[in-house]
Amino acid sequence: MGHGHVRSVRPRKPLDAARLDELALAYVARFATSRAKLARYLARKIRESDWNDAADAMTSCDAAVAKMERLGFVDDQQYAAMRGAAMTRRGLGERRVRAQLRVDGIGEGDAGEAIENAKMAALTAALGFARRRRLGPYAGARASDPALRERQVAAFVRAGHSPSLARHILAIGPGDEAALAALDEAARLD
DSSP states (O other): OOGGGTTOSOOOOEEOHHHHHHHHHHHHHHSOOOHHHHHHHHHHHHHHSEEOOSSOHHHHHHHHHHHHHHTTSOOHHHHHHHHHHHHHHTTOOHHHHHHHHHHTTOOHHHHHHHHHHHHHTHHHHHHHHHHHHTOGGGSSSOOOOHHHHHHHHHHHHHTTOOHHHHHHHHTSOTTOHHHHHHHHHHHHHO
16 A cells, blocks of 8 residues: 555645634624534634644634624524524424524523523414424314324424423314414413
8 A cells, every 4th residue: 555545635724813713704704603613613624724823723713703702793692592583483392492502502691582482482383383294283184093193292392392282282173273263362371
């Protein structure tokens, strides 16, 4: 085996603090992101490159993230609100929103309002989920098989909804507009 294959990975590009700032700026310009996600991206760039600066790489990484936050390009609270609202629109419940924000590295304080909003939108999100999956009031026919009903409850729970809310929605038969309206009314008083 010849020595030509040892560096078959492309040569590592030199990277310094100034270039790291440029990468950070380009990233926040393209994606709505959290502090943690930006830091993860920059850390990966540092690992893939040849660090070439008097300043420490990780210190420079933290500084670049702090700078983007200072400039208002990274705002964890705003990111959490946007991410939570998008998930609610997709029919996902508060538990899923909470879990996703944790994955995105959003702190409790910054996540609070988004989680509160997801809680308040619980019914709307769950009904959206039911509509998408054609369950309960949106099904072609009432699911009478208990095993099927439990699988449907489990699907709601995986989407972040409470089992009791799932059962409430699944108890409504297809086309029962009155029951749907009553559920809606109850949620408004919540």
